Amino acid sequence: MDQAPKLLDQVRERIRFKHYSIRTERAYVHWIRRFILFHGKRHPNTMGASEVEAFLTHLATKGNVAASTQNQAFSALLFLYRDVLGQQLDAVSSVERAKKPERLPTVLTRDEVRTVMAHLDGTNALMAKLLYGAGLRLMECVRLRIKDVEFNRLEIMVRDGKGGKDRVTMLPDSLAEGLAEQVRRTVEIHRQDLASGYGSVYLPNALARKYPAAPQETGWQYVFPASRLSVDPRSGKTRRHHVDEKRLQRAVKAAVRKAGITKPASCHTFRHSFATHLLESGYDIRTVQELLGHSDVRTTMIYTHVLNRGGKGVRSPLDVA
Template identity: 65%
Template structure:
């Protein structure tokens, strides 16, 4: 099988398993790099030794992080297990370096300064990231049905680790979000009138519930301002807002506020966790709101508190 046909086969199996477009693109990328590294040898003629050599090359020669190496390994494991049906056996490769960086966190005043330099839907998204502790893509993938105004809760579907969780909906965002959804509903009705209005549904739900894609409750909370063509199916749909626009808006707001820190949308999530801990909330509650499987992941924010001098008093003082 040629490398081109093999990559098409990878795409086919990924789609059959209903993996996301991002996963498809990542897996195809790493399988292609694996083949090129071994001078276009057919993967079916290779095995554990060649996989170990490629993963070691990534860690030693390219100094990739552990998470990047793990993504490459997942892609190649998928290739052999799910596409070629060829078991690999144990892999003993040099491991990528694990970065133990303390996250950048804003003070409450710095958060306020960034937010006041933002406007419109980007400001609303940023407030949701800080007020609910969401990752950027979690916020952008929210559907109308995921917002519970009565309980002041947000259901985060298929979060990192493929698990759902519930986090808070800030009371101060209830009215702005309701007003925003009124505008979104008008946009959706316009799309329906023009013969569109169907949204992408995960896990083949569009086949199980043929009419769901056009229902209001399944629409994105933050839809794009334009229609686009689904690269997999060719169907014209309105996807959610692109993450790059939010990232750019946050960077510009941080510069306008004159902050001497590197600020990204994820900085709001770090600040959310740190400020809750500063307010005395139990770390297990913060862990649940963030969706961390292990409390050790959440404990990084206690290091932030210590770094700020809140845990240990200097002998000079």
């Protein structure tokens, strides 16, 4: 008689059924395991809202986790009870929330962006310029596929961005030639992979079953492929994935240091700078909202802080004649 799958295996199966990303899978499994260990390895079926509250409160008060981290843990436990165990948690109202700091985004000036870019080269430089020039998130850049770059219209289609949304943003004219050369190199790598019996790429949301030939088509290949083949942790198939995002993160961190910039700048700072510089140039905030893919214009409005002079536009009495 077959044994019922273990709880964490059930979690993984349900996550994959709902087509969540492997990052979400790893995060949810991590938090569910910590929740169980926190309560002395009790099965979640024997626990409920009070135990969830105790765990989340512990994260905030003893673990000193960020608000986003606590919310991720909460989402994992809600998923466990609702989607795996088929239970509805009672109102979880008394959880002590980790305080979410109200911080303005770090923004580089145009000169600072140019200085950082000068310390990058090759593919890293091209990817960083896409983050700044098109307002892409880091993972949107590394997951970019050949078919989603429209050179004739100088457009990039961002598929399945944050919140599962698609959007269109610009392809900077100054990057078109370099990106076209990158695509040509990728096509040649794909040709060699096919000749070696590989050449299949990961497709999201069961598209590979719907379109069996698509994983080997050129258009579906990542614009920025990994340097070597690897084994897909879910399917076990040997494929060429996209480049590891940590490579660009390390390169940007080093470039910021070499540029002598003391701001806590990262890859995401380029996206913040993209939005800020567009608004400084007079572009409508709704246009910037669409380019960034924000659902709510209030999210975009955080960038308007730079349109004011220091001190919210108030002139210091020291400067008044």
